[in-house]
Amino acid sequence: MLRYTLMRLGIFAGCFVVVWGAVYSGIFPRGFGDANFLWVLLLSMVLSAPISWVVLRKERDRASVRIVQKVDRVKAxxxxxxNQEDVADDAARAQGQTS
Incomplete structure (x- = not known):
């Protein structure tokens, strides 16, 4: 899961650098007043989400399998x-009835 998160963060960082460069070179419009950083951040998030969805599909599936295995292990x-508590409780009750 950490690997997927780091890969997703890397894609976001790459998109941030590209968008920042595009905004400051005039390809994308600048934000209003002091909101320029927020504009670049938001646009980077919007661009990185579908890229991550497509590029990291296999890694996301692997992470999902590991999570399901861990949940199954905890349930078991x-x-x-x-079951151990039930056996101990039944044994204590059986011993209490015979005494």
Whole structure:
């Protein structure tokens, strides 16, 4: 998951540099007054999202598989703990009834 996040951040940073260069060279319009940085940031986010969606598809699928495996492992551990508690509780009740 960290790898995907870093790759996505890298794509955003690349888009930011390209948009910043395009705005300051006059290819893209400048923002109003002091909002120029916000304009560049917003435009970079809008451009990097679809690029990340297409370029990082395989990495996103790998991260998804790892997350599902981890969730399944945690569920199995919880179920195992729940079963151990049930067995211990049944044993204690059975011992209490025989005494």
């Amino acid at each position: 551990n919880l179920e195992a703990n729940r």
